[in-house]
Amino acid sequence: MIKNITIGQYFPADTMIHRLDPRIKIIIVFMFIVSLFFITSFYPYLLILAFIMLTIKLAKIPVRYVLKGLKPLMFIIVITFLINIFMTKGEVILEIGPLNITKEGIRQAVFMALRLIFLVIGTSLLTLTTSPISLTDGIEKLLTPLKKVGVPAHELAMMMTIALRFIPTLLEETDKIMKAQMARGADFESGNIINRAKNLVPLLVPLFINAFRRADELATAMEARCYRGGDNRTRMNELKLNRNDILAISISTIFFVSIILTRYIDIRGIL
Amino acid sequence: MIIKIEGLSYIYNQNTPFEMKALDNVNLVINEGEFIGLIGHTGSGKSTLVQHLNGLIKPTSGKVIVDGMDTSGDKKDLLKIRQKVGLVFQYPEHQLFEETIYKDIAFGPINLGLKEEEVNQRVKKAMESVGLSYEKLKDRSPFELSGGQKRRVAIAGVLAMNPKVLVLDEPTAGLDPRGRDEILGRLKKLYEEENMTIILVSHSMEEIAMLVNRIIVMHKGKVAMDGKTRDIFKEQSKLEELGLGIPQITQFMREYRMKGNQVDDTVITVEEAKNELIKYLRRKGND
Amino acid sequence: MSDEMIRIEDVTYEYGSQGEGNYQVAVNNVTMKVNKGEYLVILGHNGSGKSTLAKLMNGLLIPTKGDVFVNGINTKDEDRIWDIRKTAGMVFQNPDNQIVATIVEEDVAFGPENLGVPSEEIRKRVDRALEIVEMSEYKRHAPHLLSGGQKQRVAIAGILAMNPECIILDEPTAMLDPVGRKEIISTLRKLNSKEKKTIIHITHHMDEAVEADRIIVMEKGRIVMEGTPKDIFCQVDKVKELGLDVPQVTELAYELRKEGFRVPCDVLTVEEMVNVL
Numbered sequence: 001m002i003k004n005i006t007i008g009q010y011f012p013a014d015t016m017i018h019r020l021d022p023r024i025k026i027i028i029v030f031m032f033i034v035s036l037f038f039i040t041s042f043y044p045y046l047l048i049l050a051f052i053m054l055t056i057k058l059a060k061i062p063v064r065y066v067l068k069g070l071k072p073l074m075f076i077i078v079i080t081f082l083i084n085i086f087m088t089k090g091e092v093i094l095e096i097g098p099l100n101i102t103k104e105g106i107r108q109a110v111f112m113a114l115r116l117i118f119l120v121i122g123t124s125l126l127t128l129t130t131s132p133i134s135l136t137d138g139i140e141k142l143l144t145p146l147k148k149v150g151v152p153a154h155e156l157a158m159m160m161t162i163a164l165r166f167i168p169t170l171l172e173e174t175d176k177i178m179k180a181q182m183a184r185g186a187d188f189e190s191g192n193i194i195n196r197a198k199n200l201v202p203l204l205v206p207l208f209i210n211a212f213r214r215a216d217e218l219a220t221a222m223e224a225r226c227y228r229g230g231d232n233r234t235r236m237n238e239l240k241l242n243r244n245d246i247l248a249i250s251i252s253t254i255f256f257v258s259i260i261l262t263r264y265i266d267i268r269g270i271l
Numbered sequence: 272m273i274i275k276i277e278g279l280s281y282i283y284n285q286n287t288p289f290e291m292k293a294l295d296n297v298n299l300v301i302n303e304g305e306f307i308g309l310i311g312h313t314g315s316g317k318s319t320l321v322q323h324l325n326g327l328i329k330p331t332s333g334k335v336i337v338d339g340m341d342t343s344g345d346k347k348d349l350l351k352i353r354q355k356v357g358l359v360f361q362y363p364e365h366q367l368f369e370e371t372i373y374k375d376i377a378f379g380p381i382n383l384g385l386k387e388e389e390v391n392q393r394v395k396k397a398m399e400s401v402g403l404s405y406e407k408l409k410d411r412s413p414f415e416l417s418g419g420q421k422r423r424v425a426i427a428g429v430l431a432m433n434p435k436v437l438v439l440d441e442p443t444a445g446l447d448p449r450g451r452d453e454i455l456g457r458l459k460k461l462y463e464e465e466n467m468t469i470i471l472v473s474h475s476m477e478e479i480a481m482l483v484n485r486i487i488v489m490h491k492g493k494v495a496m497d498g499k500t501r502d503i504f505k506e507q508s509k510l511e512e513l514g515l516g517i518p519q520i521t522q523f524m525r526e527y528r529m530k531g532n533q534v535d536d537t538v539i540t541v542e543e544a545k546n547e548l549i550k551y552l553r554r555k556g557n558d
Numbered sequence: 559m560s561d562e563m564i565r566i567e568d569v570t571y572e573y574g575s576q577g578e579g580n581y582q583v584a585v586n587n588v589t590m591k592v593n594k595g596e597y598l599v600i601l602g603h604n605g606s607g608k609s610t611l612a613k614l615m616n617g618l619l620i621p622t623k624g625d626v627f628v629n630g631i632n633t634k635d636e637d638r639i640w641d642i643r644k645t646a647g648m649v650f651q652n653p654d655n656q657i658v659a660t661i662v663e664e665d666v667a668f669g670p671e672n673l674g675v676p677s678e679e680i681r682k683r684v685d686r687a688l689e690i691v692e693m694s695e696y697k698r699h700a701p702h703l704l705s706g707g708q709k710q711r712v713a714i715a716g717i718l719a720m721n722p723e724c725i726i727l728d729e730p731t732a733m734l735d736p737v738g739r740k741e742i743i744s745t746l747r748k749l750n751s752k753e754k755k756t757i758i759h760i761t762h763h764m765d766e767a768v769e770a771d772r773i774i775v776m777e778k779g780r781i782v783m784e785g786t787p788k789d790i791f792c793q794v795d796k797v798k799e800l801g802l803d804v805p806q807v808t809e810l811a812y813e814l815r816k817e818g819f820r821v822p823c824d825v826l827t828v829e830e831m832v833n834v835l
Contacts (some may be wrong), residue, residue, distance in 0.1 A: 033417070035783065063638040068667065074703060075669050079413075081345060082584075132660060133659070133660050134680060148478075151359055161658070161659060161660065162658060164660050165657065165658060165660045165701070165702075167700050168700075168702040170652055172702075176360060176365075177365065177366050179322065179327045179360070179364065180358075180360045180365075180366040181378075182327060182353070183325055183327060183353055183357070183358040183360070183429070184378055184379040184382060184428060184429065184432065185350055185353055185354070185382030185383055185432070186378075186382060187447075188717060196751055200367045201368065202366075202378065205368035206365055206366050206367065206368050209368075209414070210365055214654070214655050217650065217652055217655035217656075217657070218655050218658065220618060220650070220656075221648075221650055221655065221656040221713075222646040222658060222668075223618065223643075224616060224643055224650075225619060225643070225647070225668055225669040225672060225716065225717070225720065226640050226643050226644060226669065226673055226720070227668070227672045228640070232674045233671055233672060233674065234670075234671055234674050234675060234676060234677060234680065234681075234682055235667075235677065236663075236664070236670075236671060236677060236680040236684060237664075237677075238669040286619055312735075312737070313705065313735045314736070341585070417603070417604070417605070418604065444733070445732050445733055446604075447603040447604045447760065447762040447801060447802075448603065448745050448799040448801060448802055448803040449603050449604075450604065474735050474736050477806065485776060494701060513739075516736075518806065519805060519806040519807060519828060520806040520807065520810060522828050523806070523810070523828045523831050523832065525808050526829075526832050527831075527832050527835060530832060532835075541809050541810050541813065543815065544806075544810055545810060545813045545817075548835075549814070549819075552814075552819060
């Protein structure tokens with residue numbers, strides 16, 4: 001049934017990568033993404049690929065899971081590829097009707113597509129090795145210093161946790177409401193876009209009303225358990241950095257700084 | 272009219288690590304005019320079975336034939352099937368959505384393509400069947416009503432389709448005794464006056480005993496028992512093996528009889544027990 | 559130190575305002591008390607005011623008139639409302655809409671975290687609470703995969719982890735199947751007898767009231783009956799008039815009495831009935 005789907009594609013395992021502090025992992029992925037945008041030639045991509053392969057090996061994740069994360073974005077990657085291949089000006093190699101394929105276009109298309117692909121894979125690796133609750137804790141801890149400038153770190157984290165908690169429940173409810181309306185002859189499949197949107201009313205209205213009711217009941221239950229916001233709140237599982245975390249962040253920082261430097265210095269010349 | 276279920280098996284999440292066989296080779300015939308109690312543990316397959324009866328779920332293998340139409344067949348037949356087999360889910364008040372009670376109950380008939388005049392008749396009759404005043408309530412919002420009343424609006428919404436078979440999944444769940452008696456009383460009336468075939472999924476043996484003439488017991492996706500009400504309740508040990516019980520009054524009569532008292536222990540209601548005991552005690556008193 | 563857990567003095571609670579369409583007096587001039595260690599069941603049909611009374615008991619609602627004292631603290635005292643809720647925990651009807659976290663033990667930790675309890679102490683409390691409700695093996699499970707009865711036990715554990723003296727449960731079994739109901743009733747019994755918690759159990763199911771120390775029956779916002787289970791069940795006529803049920807054997811005894819047979823009125827179980835007849 002729907003409720004068995006794991007959200008965020010977390011792949012449970014007990015590896016060094018999984019055990020890293022979520023804050024460290026978030027920062028590493030952040031550096032990863034930033035470095036991707038500094039790359040201007042192809043060979044740093046080889047280094048990035050090596051980094052990814054090493055992480056995948058250490059995290060014991062089957063490659064097909066990593067590639068699965070690309071599926072939903074296939075569409076955007078292909079569009080990017082096509083736009084670049086047809087829209088880049090330069091030395092024309094091929095003509096297909098009114099559209100031209102240039103040498104620069106091919107290079108640009110492959111380059112951009114690779115950037116997107118690595119971006120998605122990098123983020124996937126984060127969600128594959130970090131449980132949603134860990135991620136939320138990590139984000140909350142990272143945003144806490146920003147509370148001084150008005151960022152509601154705790155409230156954001158609370159919202160994310162509750163959302164994650166209720167996604168399977170709401171999916172189940174959607175299924176149930178759909179079936180109940182179908183039992184009365186509702187049709188969610190046929191018709192044009194306008195018809196199908198109208199037909200969603202018997203699904204969306206109850207869903208919303210029930211969601212509000214749930215929220216009300218949950219808020220009452222939280223109040224009964226003395227919830228009063230994030231002040232003076234403690235946590236059962238405190239995030240603590242250990243040697244592996246320091247090691248990981250140090251190695252990663254050096255690595256990504258090097259990647260960024262390839263934009264300015266041609267290391268091949270040095271080697 | 273008949274519902275024929277042949278070799279029905281259903282597997283959730285096939286080919287995934289979460290694969291689960293919910294129904295295992297179910298064979299059943301539902302005849303017109305029956306009042307059936309469908310019982311079994313949570314997870315026994317009751318809800319899954321019931322959703323096959325109107326084609327909301329299609330079999331993984333096997334067939335479900337409603338009035339000659341296969342639920343896995345022509346899509347056009349599905350609407351006809353859903354008109355003939357009305358299904359009321361648990362907590363049906365959670366599916367209400369329209370601005371007025373009239374419009375919500377009319378949803379079904381409108382989907383069937385009926386004309387305005389006919390829809391109007393259906394709504395009136397459906398509201399009457401569940402004991403709601405057409406004049407007073409038709410223009411009110413369904414969300415203004417109490418829980419029990421909302422539930423009746425939802426049931427009316429299914430009745431307005433004029434089904435031949437009415438399937439209800441725990442219609443009294445969450446209701447207090449008064450609300451429960453009200454709903455069950457209406458169901459009894461529907462059965463007796465409209466000749467509706469009714470399938471009642473319930474956890475309460477007492478409720479079942481008072482209403483149904485046939486009991487189907489599900490266990491781990493299979494039909495474990497199937498027979499007349501009294502016959503099924505005679506098999507106490509088998510029911511207990513399946514983790515189910517019998518009405519408290521039947522249990523009492525059984526234990527009373529086991530202590531040496533010559534009473535009929537196939538009674539299934541308080542009324543029957545009372546009459547039986549009065550006879551017995553007066554006889555004993557005269558000895 | 560007083561023996562009283564909760565004292566309710568002349569309390570009235572009104573929804574809406576007088577003269578408006580939605581005006582309703584949910585609780586009408588109620589005076590009662592709950593003693594420490596008691597197992598109290600509050601019975602009533604839907605709309606009798608029992609749920610409102612429950613929420614008045616831990617300060618989720620403040621009386622329109624009158625006062626509610628929890629362990630001597632007035633619920634109107636805004637500064638001490640959190641002390642009240644710590645002492646009198648509350649479990650609600652819908653198992654799903656009480657669980658806030660994505661892992662069982664994280665949800666049980668929610669209460670103590672809100673109270674600022676130190677990390678290690680929370681760990682101990684969570685483990686102990688889960689042990690008491692017999693859900694230890696589900697510690698790291700996702701709550702949405704649990705059965706209704708299991709979810710409710712997690713909710714109870716969440717309250718236990720706050721170390722309350724009293725637990726109020728508002729129709730905790732209303733949405734559960736028979737297996738789930740049995741689990742909860744047996745857990746409540748254990749909490750009262752072994753853990754010495756004061757239990758206030760609100761329900762409309764008569765058979766859940768059989769083991770109570772005391773029963774209060776509500777109707778239209780007032781207390782209309784009060785006594786031990788045997789006292790209450792003896793008045794079959796009145797109980798039925800109030801929209802409640804009696805166990806089938808109790809009804810049978812009543813019917814036989816009407817016919818002139820000498821059957822005691824306080825028969826509640828099959829066993830008792832067999833012995834008595």
